[in-house]
Amino acid sequence: xxxxxxxxxxxxxxxxxxxxxxxxxxxxxxxxxxxxxxxxxxxxxxxxxxxxxxxxxxxxxxxxxxxxxxxxxxxxxxxxxxxxxxxxxxxxxxxxxxxxxxxxxxxxxxxxxxxxxxxxxxxxxxxxxxxxxxxxxxxxxxxxxxxxxxxxxxxxxxxxxxxxxxxxxxxxxxxxxxxxxxxxxxxxxxxxxxxxxxxxxxxxxxxxxxxxxxxxxxxxxxxxxxxxxxxxxxxxxxxxxxxxxxxxxxxxxxxxxxxxxxxxxxxxxxxxxxxxxxxxxxxxxxxxxxxxxxxxxxxxxxxxxxxxxxxxxxxxxxxxxxxxxxxxxxxxxxxxxxxxxxxxxxxxxxxxxxxxxxxxxxxxxxxxxxxxxxxxxxxxxxxxxxxxxxxxxxxxxxxxxxxxxxxxxxxxxxxxxxxxxxxxxxxxxxxxxxxxxxxxxxxxxxxxxxxxxxxxxxxxxxxxxxxxxxxxxxxxxxxxxxxxxxxxxxxxxxxxxxxx
Numbered sequence: 001x002x003x004x005x006x007x008x009x010x011x012x013x014x015x016x017x018x019x020x021x022x023x024x025x026x027x028x029x030x031x032x033x034x035x036x037x038x039x040x041x042x043x044x045x046x047x048x049x050x051x052x053x054x055x056x057x058x059x060x061x062x063x064x065x066x067x068x069x070x071x072x073x074x075x076x077x078x079x080x081x082x083x084x085x086x087x088x089x090x091x092x093x094x095x096x097x098x099x100x101x102x103x104x105x106x107x108x109x110x111x112x113x114x115x116x117x118x119x120x121x122x123x124x125x126x127x128x129x130x131x132x133x134x135x136x137x138x139x140x141x142x143x144x145x146x147x148x149x150x151x152x153x154x155x156x157x158x159x160x161x162x163x164x165x166x167x168x169x170x171x172x173x174x175x176x177x178x179x180x181x182x183x184x185x186x187x188x189x190x191x192x193x194x195x196x197x198x199x200x201x202x203x204x205x206x207x208x209x210x211x212x213x214x215x216x217x218x219x220x221x222x223x224x225x226x227x228x229x230x231x232x233x234x235x236x237x238x239x240x241x242x243x244x245x246x247x248x249x250x251x252x253x254x255x256x257x258x259x260x261x262x263x264x265x266x267x268x269x270x271x272x273x274x275x276x277x278x279x280x281x282x283x284x285x286x287x288x289x290x291x292x293x294x295x296x297x298x299x300x301x302x303x304x305x306x307x308x309x310x311x312x313x314x315x316x317x318x319x320x321x322x323x324x325x326x327x328x329x330x331x332x333x334x335x336x337x338x339x340x341x342x343x344x345x346x347x348x349x350x351x352x353x354x355x356x357x358x359x360x361x362x363x364x365x366x367x368x369x370x371x372x373x374x375x376x377x378x379x380x381x382x383x384x385x386x387x388x389x390x391x392x393x394x395x396x397x398x399x400x401x402x403x404x405x406x407x408x409x410x411x412x413x414x415x416x417x418x419x420x421x422x423x424x425x426x427x428x429x430x431x432x433x434x435x436x437x438x439x440x441x442x443x444x445x446x447x448x449x450x451x452x453x454x455x456x457x458x459x460x461x462x463x464x465x466x467x468x469x470x471x472x473x474x475x476x477x478x479x480x481x482x483x484x485x486x487x488x489x490x491x492x493x494x495x496x497x498x499x500x
Contacts, residue, residue, distance in 0.1 A: 043137040046127045050145050053119045053152050054219070058287055061112035067290045068112050069281060069363045075107070075163050075480075076431030077302070081455040082312075082424065084338075086300030088293075093301065098460055099468040099477065103484040103499055110164065110483065113156045120153035121173040147205030151221040154198040155229050155365070161191045162236065162435050164496065165479040169194060184492040192237055199230040208255065215273035218280050224250050225279035228366035231374045236439055240378040247375035250278065256368035258398045261326035265341070265348040269331075272362040276369065280362040291343035292359040304333035304340055304429070307458065313425060314402035325425065327399045332428035340429050369395055369426050377419050381443075385415040392422050401425065416440065420451065438478055446475060474498060 039045055057068045077083045078096040085094060092105045101108065127145050130137050160167045169186035171194070206223040210216055231246035250256065259267045259276045267274040272282060283289040293299040309315060313328030330350040334341045339353075343361045346352040354361070372391045380388035389409030395401075405421065408414035423436050441451040449472065456468045471477040476498035487493050 040126045040130050040133070042134045043130065043141055046123070046130055046137070046142075046145050049119070049123050049127070050148055053116060053123065053149060054281065055287070056112075056116045056119050057152075058281055058283065058289075061109075061115070064106050064109065066106075066112075068116065070290045070294065071107065071112065072159065072363070072431045073291075073294070073302075073429070075159065076434050077429060078107075078434070079455075079459075080433035080437055081458040082305055082308070082428055082433050083302045083340075084305050084459070086295075086303050088299055088301045090301070098464050099456065099471050100464075101481055101499075103481045103487065103495065105481065105483075108164075108480045108483045110160060110167070110486070113160055114168075114170070117153050117156050117170060118174050120149040120156070121171065122175065123149040124153070125173040126175075143205035144207055144210070147202045147226070148221050150198045150202040151206065151226045151229060154195040154202070154233075157191055157195050158229065158233055158236075161188050161195070162438070163480050164482065166496075167191065168490075168493070182490040182492045185494065192233065195233050196230065196237075199226050199233065202226045203230070208253070214275075215282065218273040218277045219282040221279055224253060224255060225366065228278050228370055228374075231371065231378075232366070235374055235378060236435075238381075238443065240381045243378040244375050244382070247371045247378070250368070250371040251375070256371070258368055258372075258394070261398050261400045264326045264399070265331040265345065268364070268367065269342045269361055270345070270348075272360070274367075276367045277362075277364060278366040278368065278370070280364040280367075282362050283360045285357065285360075288356070288359040289343070289361055289363065291340075291361060292354065292356045295340045295344045296353055297337065297339065300339070302340060304338040305458065306338060308333055308338065308428075309335070312421075312428070314404035316402055323400060323402060325399050325401050327401075327425055327428065342429055364430060373419065373423055373426060377416075377423075380412055380415045380419060383412055385409055385412050388415050388419065392419060395422060395426055399425070416448075442475070442478070449473070452478070471498075 060067055074093060074096065078093055079099065085097070090106075092101075092107055095101050095105060096107060124146055127142060127149075131139070131142060157167075157169075165188045166185040168183050169191055170183065174180055202221070203223055203226045206221060206226055208223050210220060210222070227246045227249045231243045231250075234240070234243035234246060256278060257275055259274050268276060272280065281289075294301045295303075305312075309329065313325040313332075316322035316324070329335045330341060330345070330348050332342055333339065334345065334350040336350075339345075341350065344353050344359075346354045346358065372395055376388040376391035379391075386409045389407060392407070392415075405418065407418050420436060420440055424433060427433070427436075437451045437455055441448050452472050453469050456472060457465060460468050476496065479496055479498070481499035482493055482495055487495060
C-alpha cells in the first residue's frame with residue numbers, strides 16, 4: 001500500500017477535489033468541476049480516491065498543519081494520566097491537561113476529520129456510477145471500495161462523538177459550492193446509531209483479506225477491522241453482548257494472534273504490520289508520521305508520566321535480576337527520560353532514537369489485544385468476571401506482567417478496575433486512555449466519576465486540582481468546545497453547554 005501513497009494521495013486530491021482551500025463551514029469545499037465526468041470513469045480512479053481517504057488521515061490539516069494522528073494522540077491522552085509535558089508543549093495542550101479549554105483551543109478544530117469524512121462521502125456517492133463506465137470494474141471491487149469508505153467514515157464520527165458528543169452529521173458528498181450549506185448538530189445517540197449502520201453495511205462489503213501482502217491487509221480496513229471498530233462502539237453504547245459478539249468474530253477467525261512478549265516492541269511498533277495488528281496507519285520515507293516532532297528530546301511535546309514504572313507497570317523488588325513487563329520500559333517509554341518510546345525508539349534497549357527520516361512507526365487503531373480486552377470488559381459487565389479474568393490473563397502472560405496488583409476474578413467491580421488498569425498498560429500512548437476512563441466513568445449515570453478525578457489528581461498540579469475536580473463534576477466538561485471558527489461560519493451551530 002505504502003510505497004507510492006503520497007503520489008496517489010496527491011493524484012486523488014487533484015482528481016476528486018481538494019478540500020483544502022475552503023473557508024466555509026466544515027472545510028468541505030472541493031474544486032468545482034473536478035469530481036464530474038472527467039474523473040469517475042475507471043476502477044483505477046476509484047482506487048486512487050480510496051487511497052486518498054487513508055492518506056488524508058496521515059496528511060497535515062490545512063488550518064494548523066497537524067495530521068489527524070496528532071489530534072488522535074492528543075485527544076486520547078492529554079486529559080488522562082499517562083503523559084506529562086515536554087519542552088515544546090503548547091499552551092493549548094497545557095490547557096487540555098488542566099481541564100481549562102476554550103473555543104480558541106486549536107485542538108478543538110475538527111475540520112480535518114470532516115475533510116476525511118467528505119472523501120468517504122464522495123466515494124460512497126460517486127463510485128457506484130463507475131460500474132456503467134468501466135466494464136472491468138466489478139461489483140466486488142465496488143463493494144470493497146465503498147466498504148472501506150463506510151468504515152472510515154464511521155471511525156471518524158466515532159472520534160468526533162467521543163470528543164465533542166453532539167456534532168453535525170453529513171452523509172452526502174460535498175462536490176460543489178451549491179452543496180455547501182450549514183447544518184446543526186445531531187445528537188450523539190443518533191450519530192452512534194448511524195455509525196453502527198455504516199459498520200454493519202461495511203462488514204458485508206469488506207473482504208477478510210485483499211489477497212495481496214499481509215502488510216496491505218493491516219493498512220486497509222478489512223472485515224475484521226469493521227468488527228473491531230463496531231465492538232468498540234458497542235462498548236461505548238453499553239451494548240455488551242453485541243460488543244462481545246463482534247470480538248468473537250475476530251477471535252474465531254484465527255487470523256490474528258498475540259505476538260510473543262519479547263517481540264512486543266520490535267514486531268508491533270518498530271517493524272509494524274505485525275500478526276497481532278488488525279488495522280493500522282502505515283508510514284514510510286515518502287510520508288513520515290508526526291511523532292518525531294512530538295516525542296524526541298529536542299522537540300518533545302509529551303513525555304510519559306513519572307509514575308509509570310512504579311504505579312502502572314510495577315517494579316520487581318524480589319528477584320536479583322528484576323523482571324520487567326515487556327510493554328513498559330523500553331517499549332512504551334524509555335527509562336531515565338520517559339520518552340514515549342513506541343513512536344521514536346529504534347531498538348528495544350532504550351539506546352537509540354529513530355532519526356527524522358526513519359519516522360515510520362505505525363498508528364495502530366486496533367490489534368488482537370483490543371479484541372480480547374474489549375470482550376473482557378463486555379463479559380464482565382454481563383456479570384461474568386471469571387470469564388473476563390481468563391481473557392485478561394492471556395494478555396498478561398504474553399506481557400510477562402508483574403503481579404503487583406491483585407486480580408479478583410469473582411467480583412465485577414474489582415474486575416472493572418483491573419481491566420481499566422490492564423488497558424492502561426497494554427495500550428499506553430495509543431490514544432485510548434482518556435476514552436477508556438470516560439467510558440467507564442459515565443457508565444450507570446456516572447457511578448464511577450472517580451475514574452476521571454483520580455486521573456486528574458495524577459496529571460494536574462496540586463494548585464489547579466480543586467478547580468479541575470469541580471469542573472469534572474459537570475458531565476458537559478468531559479467534551480471539548482466547538483472551535484470558534486466553526487461557530488462563526490455556521491450560524492446553526494450552538495456551543496457545547498459547558499463553554500457557553
